[in-house]
Amino acid sequence: MGLLSLGKPLSWDETKQHAEHVRQHGINQFINLFKNLKDRNDKTLKWGDEIEYMIVKFDHKNKKARLSLKAKQLLDVMDSREQLEGSNRAVLWRPEWGEWMIEGTPGKPYGIDESNYSGGGSLAHFNVVEANMKSRRQEINALLDEDEALLCITSYPRLGTDDFSHPFTKPDPKNSATRSQFLSDDVISSYHPRFKTIAENIRERRGRKVIINVPIFKDSKTVDPFNETFDDEESDSASKTDHLYLDGMGFGMGCACLQVTFQASNINEARVLYDQLTPMCPIAMALSAASPIHRGYLVDRDCRWGIISASVDDRTKEELGEEPLNHNMFRITKSRYDSIDSYLCEANDKYNDILLTYQKCYYQQMIDAGVDPMLAKHIAHLFIRDPIVVYKEKLDQNDEIETDHFENIQSTNWQTMRFKPPPPQSGIGWRVEFRPMEIQMTEFENAAYVVFIVLLTRVILSFKLNLLIPISKVDENMIEAQKRDAVKRSKFWFRKDIISLRSPPEAAKCVEATGCCSDNCCEKSDSETTPFDESCVLMSINEIINGKGQQFPGLVPLLKHYLSSIELDVDTQCTIQQYLNLIANRASGKLKTTAQWIRDYVSQHPDYKHDSIVNDTINYDLLMTCNRIQKGELNPRELVGDNPRTKTNL
Numbered sequence: 025m026g027l028l029s030l031g032k033p034l035s036w037d038e039t040k041q042h043a044e045h046v047r048q049h050g051i052n053q054f055i056n057l058f059k060n061l062k063d064r065n066d067k068t069l070k071w072g073d074e075i076e077y078m079i080v081k082f083d084h085k086n087k088k089a090r091l092s093l094k095a096k097q098l099l100d101v102m103d104s105r106e107q108l109e110g111s112n113r114a115v116l117w118r119p120e121w122g123e124w125m126i127e128g129t130p131g132k133p134y135g136i137d138e139s140n141y142s143g144g145g146s147l148a149h150f151n152v153v154e155a156n157m158k159s160r161r162q163e164i165n166a167l168l169d170e171d172e173a174l175l176c177i178t179s180y181p182r183l184g185t186d187d188f189s190h191p192f193t194k195p196d197p198k199n200s201a202t203r204s205q206f207l208s209d210d211v212i213s214s215y216h217p218r219f220k221t222i223a224e225n226i227r228e229r230r231g232r233k234v235i236i237n238v239p240i241f242k243d244s245k246t247v248d249p250f251n252e253t254f255d256d257e258e259s260d261s262a263s264k265t266d267h268l269y270l271d272g273m274g275f276g277m278g279c280a281c282l283q284v285t286f287q288a289s290n291i292n293e294a295r296v297l298y299d300q301l302t303p304m305c306p307i308a309m310a311l312s313a314a315s316p317i318h319r320g321y322l323v324d325r326d327c328r329w330g331i332i333s334a335s336v337d338d339r340t341k342e343e344l345g346e347e348p349l350n351h352n353m354f355r356i357t358k359s360r361y362d363s364i365d366s367y368l369c370e371a372n373d374k375y376n377d378i379l380l381t382y383q384k385c386y387y388q389q390m391i392d393a394g395v396d397p398m399l400a401k402h403i404a405h406l407f408i409r410d411p412i413v414v415y416k417e418k419l420d421q422n423d424e425i426e427t428d429h430f431e432n433i434q435s436t437n438w439q440t441m442r443f444k445p446p447p448p449q450s451g452i453g454w455r456v457e458f459r460p461m462e463i464q465m466t467e468f469e470n471a472a473y474v475v476f477i478v479l480l481t482r483v484i485l486s487f488k489l490n491l492l493i494p495i496s497k498v499d500e501n502m503i504e505a506q507k508r509d510a511v512k513r514s515k516f517w518f519r520k521d522i523i524s525l526r527s528p529p530e531a532a533k534c535v536e537a538t539g540c541c542s543d544n545c546c547e548k549s550d551s552e553t554t555p556f557d558e559s560c561v562l563m564s565i566n567e568i569i570n571g572k573g574q575q576f577p578g579l580v581p582l583l584k585h586y587l588s589s590i591e592l593d594v595d596t597q598c599t600i601q602q603y604l605n606l607i608a609n610r611a612s613g614k615l616k617t618t619a620q621w622i623r624d625y626v627s628q629h630p631d632y633k634h635d636s637i638v639n640d641t642i643n644y645d646l647l648m649t650c651n652r653i654q655k656g657e658l659n660p661r662e663l664v665g666d667n668p669r670t671k672t673n674l
């Protein structure tokens with residue numbers, strides 16, 4: 025039964041009565057999955073990206089841009105195309121939370137049949153990504169009106185201001201699903217009732233509307249102290265001085281993300297990738313920073329993460345620690361949209377140094393069924409949450425072959441990394457999803473970030489790199505990464521010696537070639553020999569990505585050396601070099617991050633009064649400029665370098 029054939033999900037009052045049922049069967053389903061698929065092997069590296077787009081409508085006469093609420097209209101067309109063309113489609117379109125948003129992925133995952141799986145093989149698919157992304161945009165553009173554009177932007181600058189959408193409905197804080205002062209329910213995807221139910225049930229579970237306070241960017245003429253009053257007691261008491269106050273799910277789930285999923289060759293390799301990419305989450309997020317404006321104001325954060333995390337935070341006052349535990353079972357330290365809490369490989373357990381709240385009874389049940397403790401804890405941790413969307417028709421399931429209850433909880437834990445078991449009876453293997461990155465404006469940039477991460481997985485596996493740091497340090501980095509201009513101004517915990525004792529000799533050679541002293545990096549450099557608390561140091565993103573003299577080889581130099589050691593056609597080689605140059609130059613500060621570029625654009629706009637306010641005219645000009653960049657009519661050197669031209673090809 026597909027999503028569309030299902031009716032309205034249950035209300036919160038009904039849902040909570042079935043929460044235990046959903047969880048218990050979800051655990052049974054996971055156990056069955058694990059038993060049947062734990063030995064599954066896949067020889068093919070498959071991977072794919074997801075890009076979320078926004079549809080913007082320009083009113084050229086009045087110099088005003090609005091979000092165009094027409095996702096359903098577009099999706100209906102795409103659905104009928106998909107029905108006709110099926111698996112032959114180059115691109116797939118899926119709904120997103122906002123009625124102005126749409127998600128595009130490749131029609132099938134990129135696949136590389138490697139005989140020597142982790143040793144390299146053909147990476148020619150790296151040259152297809154950007155072209156596929158371009159074809160996505162073309163397909164939607166052909167359906168848009170002349171005054172509309174499909175834009176890759178992480179946060180819509182004037183979301184929640186007066187008349188920000190087309191059509192526009194006044195918010196209804198008394199009766200709407202979110203109770204937001206700024207966003208009406210009409211901005212929620214009408215593709216399926218589940219989107220509105222998520223918002224409604226999260227608010228009801230929580231017992232009040234969501235609270236999001238983002239530090240305001242203090243410019244020379246910004247009102248100081250910055251306080252807003254709303255004609256509403258709940259908002260007035262929730263909003264903080266010197267912060268921009270937001271109160272609806274749309275402010276978070278309405279941001280766009282860039283995600284990458286990879287298939288591993290087996291469950292153990294998936295765990296390795298899950299763990300090794302975790303320390304990369306804050307680093308990649310800072311490098312991709314792209315969301316400095318919300319509700320018409322410049323904020324003092326460059327990334328969306330904290331906003332989206334708060335926007336779907338369904339914890340009650342008891343779970344938050346604001347009231348004694350009475351009706352709820354746990355204090356919970358993080359939102360269900362947050363950074364991960366534990367590594368999955370047994371060898372990495374020593375880096376699990378933060379409190380992991382988990383359902384002991386499910387843990388025991390999984391242990392008794394033969395699941396190992398690390399994985400059992402991870403799943404039992406995800407299962408401290410209630411389901412938020414439940415369908416009556418889906419309650420009774422055959423746990424041997426169905427997995428909806430497991431997926432229900434799994435897919436509403438929106439963490440930085442996701443460990444994805446194979447769906448039963450499918451050709452799909454054990455996968456890992458990398459979820460922290462923000463959307464870049466152009467296909468060139470988005471492809472560069474995606475390829476950088478996929479390439480990094482190849483190097484991690486081939487060179488047996490070890491990037492692990494204590495998970496508490498990853499959390500510190502997550503906070504740091506969101507700060508304004510973190511790439512230039514912040515330092516991040518990173519592992520000192522990433523070449524391990526198990527690394528093959530080529531890895532050490534690579535490090536030597538990068539000019540890094542082998543004493544430091546290659547010989548006495550395994551987690552077994554380095555004391556835990558000395559395993560990481562503070563580095564800038566430039567040092568992490570480009571290297572630090574003799575002390576640290578740098579990720580881009582490592583990737584470049586790996587590339588020179590494998591067979592690759594000239595065109596792909598040329599394309600990847602340009603992608604890595606973009607990453608290297610963003611890291612060094614030679615090129616601006618998207619967030620920095622947007623800030624500078626606003627700051628230099630004649631209408632900007634240095635009071636942090638991004639008005640309609642600035643918004644219009646900014647988005648028109650973004651549109652020109654995305655159409656290829658304008659090439660801002662300070663953002664992407666000198667006219668990058670890859671040889672991308674479908």
Ligand code: ADP
Binds near residue numbers: 134
């Ligand atoms: P999500 O639950 O994150 O929305 P999707 O099913 O939409 O996941 O897929 C996310 C990405 O995973 C897409 O880019 C898709 O092409 C890719 N993908 C699909 N099948 C596989 C596979 N077997 N291995 C790796 N990636 C895959």
Ligand code: MG
Binds near residue numbers: 074118127
């Ligand atoms: Mg998806």
Ligand code: MG
Binds near residue numbers: 457
């Ligand atoms: Mg995804």
